[in-house]
Amino acid sequence: MQEYLRRHTNPPVFLISGAVILLFLLFGIVFTDQMSVATGAVTGFITTYFGWFYILSATAFLVFVVSLLFTRFGKIRLGPDDSRPEFSTFAWFAMLFTAGMGIGLVFYGVAEPIVHFTGPPVGEGGTEAAADAAMNYTFYHWLLHPWAVYIVFGLALAYAGFRRGLPFRPASIFQPILGDRVNGPIGHTIDIVAVFGTIFGLATSLGLGAQQINAGLGAVAGIGQGTGIQIILIAIITVIAAISVLFGIDKGIRRLSEINMVLAVVLVAAVFLLGPTLFILSSLGENIGYYFQNLVGTSFNMFTGNETGQEWMSAWTLFYWGWWISWSPFVGMFIARISRGRTIREFVAGALLAPAGASAVWFTVFGSTALNLIMTGNGGGLAEASTESAMFVLFDQLNLGAVFTVILSIVTIVVVVLFFATSSDSGSLVVDILTNGGDPNPVWYQRLFWAILEGAVAAVLLLVGGAAALTSLQAASIAAGLPLCLVLIGMCFALIKAFQQDAVIMAENEAPDPGRAMSRPRGTISPQQMSAEKFSSHNDDRNPGGDR
Numbered sequence: 001m002q003e004y005l006r007r008h009t010n011p012p013v014f015l016i017s018g019a020v021i022l023l024f025l026l027f028g029i030v031f032t033d034q035m036s037v038a039t040g041a042v043t044g045f046i047t048t049y050f051g052w053f054y055i056l057s058a059t060a061f062l063v064f065v066v067s068l069l070f071t072r073f074g075k076i077r078l079g080p081d082d083s084r085p086e087f088s089t090f091a092w093f094a095m096l097f098t099a100g101m102g103i104g105l106v107f108y109g110v111a112e113p114i115v116h117f118t119g120p121p122v123g124e125g126g127t128e129a130a131a132d133a134a135m136n137y138t139f140y141h142w143l144l145h146p147w148a149v150y151i152v153f154g155l156a157l158a159y160a161g162f163r164r165g166l167p168f169r170p171a172s173i174f175q176p177i178l179g180d181r182v183n184g185p186i187g188h189t190i191d192i193v194a195v196f197g198t199i200f201g202l203a204t205s206l207g208l209g210a211q212q213i214n215a216g217l218g219a220v221a222g223i224g225q226g227t228g229i230q231i232i233l234i235a236i237i238t239v240i241a242a243i244s245v246l247f248g249i250d251k252g253i254r255r256l257s258e259i260n261m262v263l264a265v266v267l268v269a270a271v272f273l274l275g276p277t278l279f280i281l282s283s284l285g286e287n288i289g290y291y292f293q294n295l296v297g298t299s300f301n302m303f304t305g306n307e308t309g310q311e312w313m314s315a316w317t318l319f320y321w322g323w324w325i326s327w328s329p330f331v332g333m334f335i336a337r338i339s340r341g342r343t344i345r346e347f348v349a350g351a352l353l354a355p356a357g358a359s360a361v362w363f364t365v366f367g368s369t370a371l372n373l374i375m376t377g378n379g380g381g382l383a384e385a386s387t388e389s390a391m392f393v394l395f396d397q398l399n400l401g402a403v404f405t406v407i408l409s410i411v412t413i414v415v416v417v418l419f420f421a422t423s424s425d426s427g428s429l430v431v432d433i434l435t436n437g438g439d440p441n442p443v444w445y446q447r448l449f450w451a452i453l454e455g456a457v458a459a460v461l462l463l464v465g466g467a468a469a470l471t472s473l474q475a476a477s478i479a480a481g482l483p484l485c486l487v488l489i490g491m492c493f494a495l496i497k498a499f500q501q502d503a504v505i506m507a508e509n510e511a512p513d514p515g516r517a518m519s520r521p522r523g524t525i526s527p528q529q530m531s532a533e534k535f536s537s538h539n540d541d542r543n544p545g546g547d548r
Contacts, residue, residue: 010437074345113367153332167438201326241424322481
């Protein structure tokens, strides 16, 4: 066992992370009520005293990554100078999009604009002004800010791993600041924090997915809704994710992601063509324009002195920022893993603008259509629909006929199931990389272990929350995101430091352009060679990848 742990894991990170999460599961099952009280107390403390910190940090991350587009380092490749992307642009986009947004888009696509429309943080609900503000708040939560958070983690990790030749672990990012201490307790702590954030961020998404699948089965087949059924659904879909694990990234995650991307496009195209098409087209431009016109003000609005606004911010914005931040190791590491060979500018622009554009189309098609039905008096029960059932109520209110309504509902269920499976599969890959010391090609049975554990955590959070399961899921993300937010801030400084160190070597080698091949005099080494040699003794001791 000791030899296995040494070869296939980073023992301190693997053992501590696994033990603490298993204790959480045991405590949640045995002391469910106490866990619920503790979760609520932690969430209340964070939202009260650190809400401002979340708001300012998320906006700072966006400013940071956008600024990278205009620096001379944008042409640097994430890997050797002659490296090229491993996956096609379509496959790359499909994987990062399904991993990064997936379940949440379907879960909140209809419901969130309706909630902001009927109960806005400022002003009167149910008006045209409320409709504009509702789409603006939705865009604020889903477009640029979340992907900026992912990019910070993903770019820093890809640069450290592929460009500098360091172990593929979060602690490696801090090597320019911490030096060899990244291999000690400080580095292990960074990796463990990333594991916890990933597990609980994923559990939030898996819990939401189970709730919506349950609602969809209720709409299609009349199956009742409840925590027990949702836990059974989590178990079933975790088995699907486990099967995907066995096929690996290329045959598992990539193929499921591409299939899901096609089905998601079919779903949004159907609503676009069968719904109020002209209204959707005009709304898309208006929504995007309103969003960018108000982006700065919205990004810094903390509703000071507005009790209703602050309650709304805690329930929505702070939840989202905690969720995105807790997801950042998962999505960041995953998109880093699939982005070797791309330039920094390509990485930032692709991961920031493409998903944001797709999200804008998605929420306009579903959200604006729902608001239009409500405002024209054709919404039926849309305004009162639960979050998990709102999508299926929309299909019913479009009056497409029973057959089309059932078909769209079934497609939605399949999309959520595949989003669930790809999130769990890619999440298990990321967690295993986090706990094995940075090997990007971990053994399959450890990934299987983490996939099962992710589903178990989601089930326990639903069990702890009971009737208020959504609140429990939100609390987990908010709590897990706070320590990771500090880690992300440190990553920004570490990445800048790495750029500065590598710029010195580039200047010494008289390379006029950091994105072009560098002609090195005999005896000089590249930044990645320099860092790889510095950590070679650590890698040799652990023998990562060679015997896996």
